[in-house]
Amino acid sequence: MNRFLTSFLGWFGWGGALGQHSGQQSGAPSSALIEGSSNIGPDGAMQLSTVWSCVWLLANTIATLPFFVYTQKDGMRKLARDTMLWGILHNSPNSRMTPVEFWVAMLLNLFLRGNAYARIERRKNGEAIALWPMAADQVQMHVLDDGSIAYEYYIGGNVAVLSEDSVLHIKEIGNGNIGFARLDYMRATTTEAANAQKEASKLFANGGKPTGILMIDRVLKDDQRKAIKANFADLAEGDTSRIKLLEADMKYQQINLTPQDQQLLDTRKFTVEEICRWFSVPPVMVGHSNVTAWGSGVEQIIEGFFKSTIRPALVRIEQAVTKRVLTPAQRATLTVEISFDALLRANLKDRMEIYAKGVQNGLKTRNECRQLENDPPIKGGDELTAQTNLAPLRMLGQIQGGGNAGTSNTVAQ
Numbered sequence: 001m002n003r004f005l006t007s008f009l010g011w012f013g014w015g016g017a018l019g020q021h022s023g024q025q026s027g028a029p030s031s032a033l034i035e036g037s038s039n040i041g042p043d044g045a046m047q048l049s050t051v052w053s054c055v056w057l058l059a060n061t062i063a064t065l066p067f068f069v070y071t072q073k074d075g076m077r078k079l080a081r082d083t084m085l086w087g088i089l090h091n092s093p094n095s096r097m098t099p100v101e102f103w104v105a106m107l108l109n110l111f112l113r114g115n116a117y118a119r120i121e122r123r124k125n126g127e128a129i130a131l132w133p134m135a136a137d138q139v140q141m142h143v144l145d146d147g148s149i150a151y152e153y154y155i156g157g158n159v160a161v162l163s164e165d166s167v168l169h170i171k172e173i174g175n176g177n178i179g180f181a182r183l184d185y186m187r188a189t190t191t192e193a194a195n196a197q198k199e200a201s202k203l204f205a206n207g208g209k210p211t212g213i214l215m216i217d218r219v220l221k222d223d224q225r226k227a228i229k230a231n232f233a234d235l236a237e238g239d240t241s242r243i244k245l246l247e248a249d250m251k252y253q254q255i256n257l258t259p260q261d262q263q264l265l266d267t268r269k270f271t272v273e274e275i276c277r278w279f280s281v282p283p284v285m286v287g288h289s290n291v292t293a294w295g296s297g298v299e300q301i302i303e304g305f306f307k308s309t310i311r312p313a314l315v316r317i318e319q320a321v322t323k324r325v326l327t328p329a330q331r332a333t334l335t336v337e338i339s340f341d342a343l344l345r346a347n348l349k350d351r352m353e354i355y356a357k358g359v360q361n362g363l364k365t366r367n368e369c370r371q372l373e374n375d376p377p378i379k380g381g382d383e384l385t386a387q388t389n390l391a392p393l394r395m396l397g398q399i400q401g402g403g404n405a406g407t408s409n410t411v412a413q
Contacts, residue, residue, distance in 0.1 A: 018175050025141040027114045027174060027181040034188040042112050042137075045183055048193050050272045053286035054279035055111050062313055063103035066090065066339045073333070080334060084127055085326065089336060093131040094121075102133060106170065109136040110313075111279065114172040114179035117151065119162060126327045131168060141169075141178055149177075170320040186278045193271040280309040306343045314338045341372075360387040 017029055045051045067089040070077040080086050088094075093102040102118075110116040113136035121130035140152040149164040172179035183190070269288075276283045282301045321336050351373075358364035367381035383392040 017180060020143075020175055020177060022143045022145055025143060025178040027172075027178045028184040029180075032187065034191070037188045037191040038194075039184065039187055040190055040194060042108075042183065044194065045112065045190055048190060048197070048275070050193070050275040050286060051190070051279075054276060054281045055108060057281060057285060058111055058279065058309070058313070059104045059107035060100075061310060061343070062107055062317070062338070063100045065314070065343070067099065068337050068339055070335045070337065071333055072335055077335065083334065084129055085330065085334060085336070088128060088131055089321070093118075095130070097133075102131065105133040109133075110170055110172060110179075112183050113137065114174065114181045115139070115141075116168075116170040117153075118168040119153070120166050120168055120325060122166070126165075127330070128325050128327075131325070134167075143177060165324070168320065168324050170317055172316075182278065186275070189271065189274050189278060192267075193275065196267045196271060281305065306340075310343065311340060314340060359385060362386050362393055 046055070069080045069083055069086040069089060071080045071083075090099065093099060097105075106116040106118060115136050117134040117136060117139045119132040119134055120128050121132065122128050134153050134155075138154045140154075142150045142152065144150060151162040151164075151167045151169075153160040153162060170179075172182065174180045272286070272288050273283050276286060276288070282305050284298060284301055285305060318336055318338060322331060326334060326336070355364070355369040355372075359366055359369060362384045365382050365384055367377040370377060370381065383394075385392055
């Protein structure tokens with residue numbers, strides 16, 4: 001019945017998160033899973049330490065990776081440092097921002113709102129010359145009746161209408177038109193985390209003392225009630241270092257749960273793991289103590305994070321830039337790539353062993369390996385060599401002498 005209802009509503013463009021329709025697009029869920037959960041927005045969410053840490057980790061890890069542009073011809077490629085595209089992706093996206101600043105701004109919107117937008121400034125020939133980030137909360141996307149897309153950007157009391165080829169739009173998972181707004185989907189989790197943090201703050205602000213009632217076995221007059229309230233008000237609010245006395249057979253009865261009864265600490269630990277799950281970030285990487293939930297150690301956890309969380313995000317960005325920033329002519333000759341090598345670099349010992357195997361088997365030159373270590377090139381270091389005497393490939397079958405004992409000193413043709 002639910003599936004039939006969803007299909008029926010989809011005919012009229014009311015298909016929920018996965019539905020497609022013309023007009024204004026929204027990445028928010030059509031209904032709340034938990035009634036009463038509040039929309040705290042990016043400002044509130046970023047005041048939760050786990051949200052801040054997850055977004056900080058994701059945005060800064062990706063933003064600090066170098067963005068390269070290559071020319072490709074006959075199956076070969078080389079760095080296209082002399083192109084305008086290299087300038088805006090690798091050096092300076094616009095006149096105001098560094099690449100890290102630009103991509104951090106874009107990624108904050110992507111991971112919190114599910115969509116990142118940048119206005120593309122182009123030359124007359126269509127070539128991009130600058131990228132300017134736009135806040136996702138100030139952008140509305142519309143699918144027009146003819147299937148084309150228009151963006152409305154609200155800023156300073158004005159509205160700028162931009163065509164599809166003037167906007168770099170990077171989307172999280174969604175229906176293809178727009179990405180899902182992560183904060184709106186995780187509203188129940190952030191509400192729970194905010195409530196737990198609020199209760200903890202109230203508890204510790206009160207010296208960790210629960211509220212309660214004073215009990216006495218007789219009826220008091222109004223002036224006696226006022227006097228007792230004045231004398232014993234600090235029982236729940238006063239200095240915790242002083243000794244409290246109860247007079248005249250008075251008894252104190254606690255009327256609310258202790259932090260242990262409320263499992264407040266366990267709840268706060270759980271919300272850390274829950275928020276990390278929303279961002280696909282291992283809890284150990286944001287300071288959580290649980291390091292045994294995935295893999296055999298922290299190294300395996302980090303490697304898994306790079307491959308299953310960071311790498312898909314890089315591919316998403318590369319493909320969006322290729323499709324929406326490059327012109328058709330540029331796509332025929334240029335490719336863009338965010339270098340992932342820096343995140344996967346092994347330790348020095350392992351790197352040297354890998355380089356040695358590459359050089360000895362003619363897969364890499366010495367200068368290529370030196371470049372990866374930021375060392376200057378050496379003379380003769382551009383020759384590919386083979387393992388036998390490390391001879392240049394062009395001289396195989398011509399060199400004699402220097403072989404190992406029991407082997408021929410002549411390289412077979």
